[in-house]
Amino acid sequence: MNFDESIDRREYPTLKWSKSFLEEHFGNAEAIPMSVADMDLKAPPAVIEALQKRVAHGIYGYEYRPEGYFEALLDWYRSRYGWEIEREYLEFSPSILSAIAILIDQHTDEGDGVILQPPVFFEFRMVIRSNRRKVVKNPLRLVDGRYEMDFADLERKATDPKNKMMILCTPHNPVGRVWTKAELAQVAEICERHNVFVIADEIHGDFTFPPRQFVPYLSVTESENAAACISPAKTFNISGMVDALAIIPGEAHRQQFRDFAHRYQINKTNVFASAAVEAAYRSGGAWLDALLRHIQGNADFIEAYLRQNDIGVSLIAPEGTFLAWLDFRALGLDAKALEKFLALEAQIALASGYWFGREGAGFARMTIGCPRETVRRAFDNLTAAVEKLRLREKP
Numbered sequence: 148m149n150f151d152e153s154i155d156r157r158e159y160p161t162l163k164w165s166k167s168f169l170e171e172h173f174g175n176a177e178a179i180p181m182s183v184a185d186m187d188l189k190a191p192p193a194v195i196e197a198l199q200k201r202v203a204h205g206i207y208g209y210e211y212r213p214e215g216y217f218e219a220l221l222d223w224y225r226s227r228y229g230w231e232i233e234r235e236y237l238e239f240s241p242s243i244l245s246a247i248a249i250l251i252d253q254h255t256d257e258g259d260g261v262i263l264q265p266p267v268f269f270e271f272r273m274v275i276r277s278n279r280r281k282v283v284k285n286p287l288r289l290v291d292g293r294y295e296m297d298f299a300d301l302e303r304k305a306t307d308p309k310n311k312m313m314i315l316c317t318p319h320n321p322v323g324r325v326w327t328k329a330e331l332a333q334v335a336e337i338c339e340r341h342n343v344f345v346i347a348d349e350i351h352g353d354f355t356f357p358p359r360q361f362v363p364y365l366s367v368t369e370s371e372n373a374a375a376c377i378s379p380a381k382t383f384n385i386s387g388m389v390d391a392l393a394i395i396p397g398e399a400h401r402q403q404f405r406d407f408a409h410r411y412q413i414n415k416t417n418v419f420a421s422a423a424v425e426a427a428y429r430s431g432g433a434w435l436d437a438l439l440r441h442i443q444g445n446a447d448f449i450e451a452y453l454r455q456n457d458i459g460v461s462l463i464a465p466e467g468t469f470l471a472w473l474d475f476r477a478l479g480l481d482a483k484a485l486e487k488f489l490a491l492e493a494q495i496a497l498a499s500g501y502w503f504g505r506e507g508a509g510f511a512r513m514t515i516g517c518p519r520e521t522v523r524r525a526f527d528n529l530t531a532a533v534e535k536l537r538l539r540e541k542p
């Protein structure tokens with residue numbers, strides 16, 4: 148488990164590292180790629196071994212998800228989070244976003260509002276709009292360097308009967324909050340009272356830094372007007388291979404989801420995904436614990452770096468995820484100028500804050516699931532660019 152090993156990802160058509168992607172989005176094919184949320188490190192050894200074994204078998208015909216797959220998944224959630232998932236609640240989907248799109252389609256009508264908490268993962272907005280629903284914002288508030296939910300505003304938004312759904316990002320991408328049981332219970336209470344269907348996107352659930360603990364949304368509510376989406380994709384860095392799961396407690400809702408999956412034939416599995424996921428959930432615990440220490444170490448490194456080098460940048464301390472939400476507002480650049488400055492002068496490709504909603508302007512998200520050396524290079528570049536900027540600005 149050497150998370151500091153430098154691995155060439157350009158050998159394959161990796162989105163994050165491809166020169167055409169960097170050129171298109173950042174105007175700089177040489178920028179250090181830190182925008183896409185996958186990690187520059189190898190999957191757990193148990194996953195690699197399971198795949199090698201499966202490849203060696205040589206026959207890759209139709210399969211079903213084996214019993215061991217379910218046992219490993221249910222054990223993972225039971226042993227790590229004390230969450231007993233009812234096996235019959237599980238439905239499959241090719242990705243988290245497709246599960247969200249199906250749930251939007253089934254629980255809202257065209258023109259209805261879907262509540263989001265920006266700054267938040269930008270694809271939520273896209274999937275809401277492409278389904279011809281309206282984004283309704285319940286912005287997070289930054290209070291003393293930590294983001295909080297605005298419950299009074301959520302109550303107001305939930306009161307409008309047109310707003311039938313909320314997508315909750317838990318833990319939160321990009322701000323790195325790990326929502327507490329009390330916060331989640333308050334969301335559940337408000338949404339239940341107003342009949343708002345909650346989709347809890349828990350793809351980052353396994354990334355919490357002790358003593359913070361991941362609290363599964365469905366463990367704080369009995370409501371059938373809710374679903375959780377989970378996936379091993381981020382946890383084990385296998386996002387190019389696996390599908391996702393929706394956990395749907397309401398029987399009628401579940402049947403509706405299943406009917407859709409049958410209608411569009413999206414319920415097939417992939418032999419490699421099954422092998423990888425079973426191995427990951429069965430044997431990946433110690434690897435994940437070590438990974439979390441590495442990512443926390445990267446965040447600590449950034450904190451220390453910014454303490455030692457006064458460059459007008461600060462880190463919103465992450466409680467989880469493998470993402471660093473950086474505050475550049477003190478540089479005094481507008482959103483577009485900041486984006487250009489980072490890509491062209493600092494030569495780092497970060498996800499611009501305004502992509503996550505205008506509430507993110509002045510910030511940027513850096514993926515820190517990578518060797519420490521990559522983070523160090525990024526901050527050295529940034530420091531040099533800020534020094535040049537300050538020289539230019541001097542009268």
Ligand SMILES: Cc1ncc(COP(=O)(O)O)c(C=O)c1O
Nearest residue numbers: 184242243244268320348350391
């Ligand atoms: C919060 C969140 N949800 C969903 C996704 C995408 O998941 P999928 O590829 O399974 O649709 C991401 C990826 O970055 C994410 O951060």
